[in-house]
Amino acid sequence: MARHISIEHGEGGEMTHELIRDLFVKYFGHAEEAxxxxxxxxxxxxxxxxxxxxxxxxxxxxxxxxxxxxxxxxxxxxxxxxxxxxxxxxxxxxxxxxxxxxxxxxxxxxxxxxxxxxxxxxxxxxxxxxxxxxxxxxxxxxxxxxxVHPGWELHPEDIEEGDVVIVNGTIGDHGVAILAARGELGVATDLPTDSTSLYPLIRAVRDAGVRIRVMRDPTRGGLATTLVEITEDFGVIVELDQEAIPLKPEVEGACEILGLDPLFLANEGKVVFIVPEADAEKALAAMRAREEGRDATIIGRVVGRSEEGKLLLRSPVGSRRRIFRLLGMQLPRIC
Amino acid sequence: MARHISIEHGEGGEMTHELIRDLFVKYFGHAEEAxxxxxxxxxxxxxxxxxxxxxxxxxxxxxxxxxxxxxxxxxxxxxxxxxxxxxxxxxxxxxxxxxxxxxxxxxxxxxxxxxxxxxxxxxxxxxxxxxxxxxxxxxxxxxxxxxVHPGWELHPEDIEEGDVVIVNGTIGDHGVAILAARGELGVATDLPTDSTSLYPLIRAVRDAGVRIRVMRDPTRGGLATTLVEITEDFGVIVELDQEAIPLKPEVEGACEILGLDPLFLANEGKVVFIVPEADAEKALAAMRAREEGRDATIIGRVVGRSEEGKLLLRSPVGSRRRIFRLLGMQLPRIC
CATH class of the missing domain: 3.30.1330.10 (PurM-like, N-terminal domain)
Structure with a gap:
């Protein structure tokens, strides 16, 4: 049967990943730059x-x-x-x-x-x-x-056990703002998108002397998909602490009502950093001095290396489960 | 009355020009680079x-x-x-x-x-x-x-009376190919688009030592719109020789049947050069040595300077008329 493009191919999950691999990487060539x-x-x-x-x-x-x-x-x-x-x-x-x-x-x-x-x-x-x-x-x-100014290169190859994972604030705000604008929430909220330009915040972290191993913005596909990609691309195991992940009450509420997972909701003003543990306080202080970094916090750690990469989530009761990409995604046309 | 976007805003004519001026230049700032x-x-x-x-x-x-x-x-x-x-x-x-x-x-x-x-x-x-x-x-x-390698900069400020206007081949092929694919021609033709990458040809002209004053690819809006823009942007008067402009018989025929002007039909594999008269033969020889430049020819001349710019067309009987942008354009979604 002839294959066709479906909405899920555009949502940043496993099907997007496959489309990129089967078509774009195949014809345009894989590149380290990617x-x-x-x-x-x-x-x-x-x-x-x-x-x-x-x-x-x-x-x-x-x-x-x-x-x-x-x-x-x-x-x-x-x-x-x-x-x-x-x-x-x-x-x-x-x-x-x-x-x-x-x-x-x-x-x-x-x-x-x-x-x-x-x-x-x-x-x-x-x-x-x-x-x-x-x-x-x-x-x-x-x-x-x-x-990329001299000395500004990232160093994912230096990632090591004990490095911390930091996010600059609450996750899922953008996803919920779009759902509300579509009238799909069922409840009224005027929670605004978190959309903002992150260069000034990133610049502040750099100027504080933080050694940034790698950073990414968890947009389409959310925090979970972005961290799955980091673990795969650089062969590391990351463990997230579920209780540490900052959520606005409106986002928590919307996810409960609609059965959505906030880890997979889009953000448009968030950045995830991996930095050495010794630089964590410097990084947090630099972020918290800014409006868009006020809720910056450590949400997890690098716990080991593995060629295929692995993202784990530790629940409040201490159990661990592995997180995978979703096949499609929860919300089309979120960005 | 509230204004709305119409098809004509996207066709490369006067209305596109106004949209760019009233909106994009206004908000993003005008730049010499443009x-x-x-x-x-x-x-x-x-x-x-x-x-x-x-x-x-x-x-x-x-x-x-x-x-x-x-x-x-x-x-x-x-x-x-x-x-x-x-x-x-x-x-x-x-x-x-x-x-x-x-x-x-x-x-x-x-x-x-x-x-x-x-x-x-x-x-x-x-x-x-x-x-x-x-x-x-x-x-x-x-x-x-x-x-832009050192020495590769264009020099539109050096344009002077007597400079020649050269095109690398027949015009309007792409426009007619698209009309045919839409079944709007009324006659059967399999005239292919002229779409091709022009860097190798331009490189050959440069390597021949030609001093390129300015060059542009006449896509949406066609040869006429591109030359109107050149005359406006650099304050020159260009006179085209209608008889010298190369046309394929299929394009001439389609234009006669449909009442279209080939000067405003899109091209996707053409480049217009302004070069000093002394370099014209070198430029033509370099182009004609290549498939996509086989029909290269001189189609006009710079005949003077004028702040507002002016494009003139000399007819076969010697009369001259001024050419302006069309308000909208002849063909939507041509590229």
Missing amino acids: KFDAAVLDLPGSRIAFTTDTFTVKPPFFSGGNIGKLAVAGTVNDLAVSGAEPLYLSAGFVLEEGLSFDDLERIVASMAEEASKTGVRIITGDTKVVEKGSADKIFINTSGVGV | KFDAAVLDLPGSRIAFTTDTFTVKPPFFSGGNIGKLAVAGTVNDLAVSGAEPLYLSAGFVLEEGLSFDDLERIVASMAEEASKTGVRIITGDTKVVEKGSADKIFINTSGVGV
């Missing part, structure tokens, strides 16, 4: 990071933001977690005929505002318009270029 | 070019190519005409639920093949899937990074 959120490339005199992301979030407006803010912060964050200083973004728009000019202007204004927070410039763009019914209002691709 | 098809940016030790393009061509398969080939060649060409050596591409996919895996594989294979012609690497990517009816089969964004 182990980071942005490709890190050597040019004459410069090491740059280069990344791309397309945003199709539904609906395009939601509490605390819109697709434009997401598109800028998302690509800024992919560059930042790859060890780069984000410098330049591109913006490619697909607009559905009939989109109101006012909505487009609000989105573009948000993009400019979000870009100014990090000091990135939106420097090149493209606009396509398709007939009514051939797209859903607006899709935005942002690609980005940053510079 | 005068080229890619932004040219200085990094420590390197000058790079950075560009983006989203492809929504309908249908995705047509004679001589598909959306994947177009997406790679298009971005390679934007880098190449900006004076860069294309190095790295990103690929961002929006897939409609239900797209066949086989179609996607053909498209991805075409991308890999086209990338190999120039030696660019597709190094970072993203995939989103949207519900059936929320996109039209497949949209692809490609962004690209290239290096």
Whole structure:
């Protein structure tokens, strides 16, 4: 039977992973660069990071933001977690005929505002318009270029037993904000998305002298999928402490009502770090001094090495279970 | 009355021009870099070019190519005409639920093949899937990074009276190929798209020692729109010789039947150069030695300077008329 693309292929779980492996890696070639959120490339005199992301979030407006803010912060964050200083973004728009000019202007204004927070410039763009019914209002691709300054490289090869896993705040906020905007929560909440540009926070951690082994932003697929990927890509075993993972009451409530796992809910303003235990307090202090890092905390540890990688979750009663990618995911079109 | 986005906003004509001016330039800031098809940016030790393009061509398969080939060649060409050596591409996919895996594989294979012609690497990517009816089969964004080697900069400021305008072959082929694939021609033709990566040809012209003042690829909006933009951006008056513009009989025939102007039909494998008259023969010889430059010819001249810029067309009987952008364009979703 002929295979077809299904919604699950786009949700960041096992089926997305397989699609990438069976198609994109097969034809475009596997690259070491693919182990980071942005490709890190050597040019004459410069090491740059280069990344791309397309945003199709539904609906395009939601509490605390819109697709434009997401598109800028998302690509800024992919560059930042790859060890780069984000410098330049591109913006490619697909607009559905009939989109109101006012909505487009609000989105573009948000993009400019979000870009100014990090000091990135939106420097090149493209606009396509398709007939009514051939797209859903607006899709935005942002690609980005940053510079990896000498000494800014990450060192996942140095990860060792005892290293700590830190997140800068509560998880799942973005997922719940989108569910609420879709009217799918059943309960009223105006919990805003956590979408924000993380470069200033990451810069503060770096400036504090923290040796960052690796960092990633747990967007589509959530904290669990991101940590599964880290363990696989760098051959380590990570144990999370379930009780330590910060959750807002609204997120906990929504997950209970809908049977969702917050570990797999999308975030748009979170970063997970692995750092040496000796640097943990420095890292936490640097983060907690900032609004977007106020709830920073240690959520787990590296407990060993294993070629295939392994993510474990320790429950409040002390039992351990292994966490895998979901096959599809819980929420389509979350970003 | 509230303004809305219409198909004409995406077709590369006057309305696209206004949208860019009223929205993107207003919020993202005008930049000298925007005068080229890619932004040219200085990094420590390197000058790079950075560009983006989203492809929504309908249908995705047509004679001589598909959306994947177009997406790679298009971005390679934007880098190449900006004076860069294309190095790295990103690929961002929006897939409609239900797209066949086989179609996607053909498209991805075409991308890999086209990338190999120039030696660019597709190094970072993203995939989103949207519900059936929320996109039209497949949209692809490609962004690209290239290096502008020392001495490779373009010199539009040196343009002077007597400089010649050269194109590497027949115009309008891509537009007619897409019309035929849509069944809108009324006559059968299997005229293939001219889509191809132009870096090797541009490299050959450069290696021949030609002083390239400026070059651009006349895609959406066609030869006329591209030349209007050149005259505006660099304050020159260009006169085209209508009889000198190379046209395939199929394109001439299709334009007569449908009342289209080939000067505004899209091309995907053409480049327009402005070079000093003294370098014209060298440039033509370098191009004609290659398949994609076999029909290279001089189509016009720079006849003066004017702050607002001006494009003139000299008819076979010697009369001159000024050419402006079309308001909308003749063909939506051509690339």
